Amino acid sequence: MSTSIETGPAHTGRAARGDGSRGPMYALGARVPAALLTLGAAIIHLFVAGPHFTEFVPFGIAFAVTGLAQATLALLILAAPGRRVFAITAAIAAGCLVILLLSRTVGLPIGPYAGSPEPFEVPDLVTALFEVLALVFLALLSAVRPRPRRLGWHWLFGAIPTAILLTGLTTAGASAAINPLPASVDMSTAPAGPGVTSMDQLREAPGDQPVRAFTLTAEVVRIGGRDYWTYNGTVPGPELRANVGDRLRITLVNHLPQSTSIHWHGLRLPNAEDGVAGLTQHAVQPGQSYVYEFVLKDPGTYWYHSHQHTEEQIPLGLYGALVVEPEPGVNVDRDYVVSRNDYSGGSGTLHLEANPGDLVRLRLLNAIAGDMTGTPELLTLAGAPYKVVALDGHDLNQPQTLGPERLPVGMGQRYDLEFRMPAGTSVQVLDLRPRTGGAVPLREWATIGAGAAPTAPSDSIPIFDLTTYGLPAPDPVATRGHYDVSQDLRIGEQLGFRYGSALPKAWELIHTFNGKSFPDTQPIIVKEGDHVRLHIVNDTSEYHPIHLHGHIMSVIAKNGRRISGSPVRLDSVLVGPHETWDVAFLADNPGLWMLHCHVLIHAAYGLSTMVSYQEIHTPYTIGTRSGDFPE
Ligand code: C2O
Ligand code: CU
Ligand code: CU
Secondary structure, X not given: OOOOOOXXXXXXXXXXXXXXXXXXXXXXXXXHHHHHHHHHHHHHHHHHHHHHHHHOHHHHHHHHHHHHHHHHHHHHHHHOOOHHHHHHHHHHHHHHHHHHHHHHHOOOOOOOXXXXXXXXXXXXXXXXXXXXXXXXXXXXXXXXXXXXXXXXOOHHHHHHHHHHHHHHHHHHHHHXXXXXXXXOEOOOOOXXXXXXXXXXXXXXXXXXXXXXXXXXXXXXXXXXXXXXXXXXXXXXXXOEEEEOOOEEEEEEEEOOOOOEOOEEEOOOOOHHXXXXXXXXXXOEOXXXXXXXXEEXXXXXXXXXXXXXXXXXXXXXXXXXXXXXXXXXXXXXXXXXXXXXXXXXXXXXXEEEOOOOOOEEEEEEEOOOOOOOOOOOEEEEEEOOXXXXXXXXXXXXXXXXXXXXXXXXXXXXXXEEEEEEOOOOEOEEEEEOOOOEOOEOOOOEEEEEOOOEOOOOOOOOOOEOOOOOOOOOOOOOOXXXXXXXXXXXXXEEEXXXXXXXXXXXXOOOXXXXXXXXXXXXXXXXXEOOOOEEEEEEEEOOOXXXXXXXXXXXXXXXXXXXEEOOOOOOEEOEEEEOOOOEEEEEEEOOOOOEEEEEEOOHHHHHOOOEEEEEEOOEEOOOOEEXXXXXXXX
């Protein structure tokens, strides 16, 4: 190697022109990546500037200015390199990294999230990666003395793959940046004004019904070495029982570190009592309390759960059963709710008493599955023949005894069973669902009565079909010739970015109704008295229990074939892979009502829409401004 072309610092200011060399050169092998990385960060900063403008103007300006400065510096690194350019670029990158670190750990002193850490999202990850790497190359450039030399082509070998990789990452970061958490979404069907009803007014009229009052305190409790979010210290929360016609008054006291709400799943109640954060109320803040009050219209098995950050709060333990007893009482000897019960750190099996000869009603509730695939539990009863007497709280007509079968209970659904307690052996509620991946189903949910364990049925007994069970009876909502509103709901999934794709869940596919994810889904607009028909088509290979708030849906047909057994009324319809279901309901409960998949992660990834009555206003909003996120 010749040392003669090396120049000392005294010569670095001038290029030796005319001899083919471009003289004192900062290595392109370092400048190209430094420039591309800085440009990538610039692009993402410019993309996030937009959403930030709507949230907090100074942050929008800061991101725009930073992005423009970085874009300029990236060009200078290529066109007019020098230590000053490198130093300024490095200072901006370091400053961005410090601000990012502070905002994601202790929180910034100003802005919409002042004082609390912000979620770490894909654009943050990509920009941080770019800036750290840019700092490495800028440090190299500053440390190594420039030298005059011929401009070769070898740097292209590194630069081309780098450019391709960085383009991909920049595209991902920018796409995530333009799909951020919404700032303020208003689900009203009309702005407040004359002729428009505020849903806040849609409350129970005063009356002299017997009042049943309960207090539910949401609090963090350590159970079996793990922290749960509980109602009154237990998971599930206390089983609430009342009679049809009672006036239920529930005080929610929030002792959690986060805001919360309670939704009354399956009940037809006034819209203002529906408990959906950002839609029917502002979430109840830590330290505050809130009173729900409504009259129980329909007997049956229901449940209650948080509807603020639902996907996180239900799995932490915020749910419980609500049983509304019919007028003459439940005509059985024993009446129990059974849900998955492995939260105590113990075996998980619930032991229930019954004597031989007792007529037992079991209300099976699938509140939360062991995994989030949406696959239903496949529950069966071992040890006694049984009937399915109600689905989602609504009685079936003339149910026959099953022999046995596996009951596909989707998330959110309830199956009420009745059986006669045998002499000699106990009866067991078993989950015959096969293992999926790492998730191990809890096989034994409950044991009823004393005595030896019954012989378990084979894992391949038939699957219960609600479309052919029981005997026909009139269901005017399901058998009408004409519907005022008919709506197709196609369930799909696609790659995409949602809510900035907050890590670590960025790999979940976006779920869509008719190609759109919530809150961009098209609401189903109805008016009071409409008969509404939904044609639900599942274009995915997953199960989706589609749940409607505040109404009862009658099943018309599955896969185009009209149901032939008992009328079936549900609040959650389990739509299997590539199945088609037709259901209908009477719009008799004005308000703004969610319609969503009850697989919580599907709802959180967009599978949610609304049944909205015309001319209804909500004063609440969903998004970062209110902090209300119903999914
Ligand atoms: Cu059980 Cu919108 O929920
Ligand atoms: Cu509900
Ligand atoms: Cu789903």
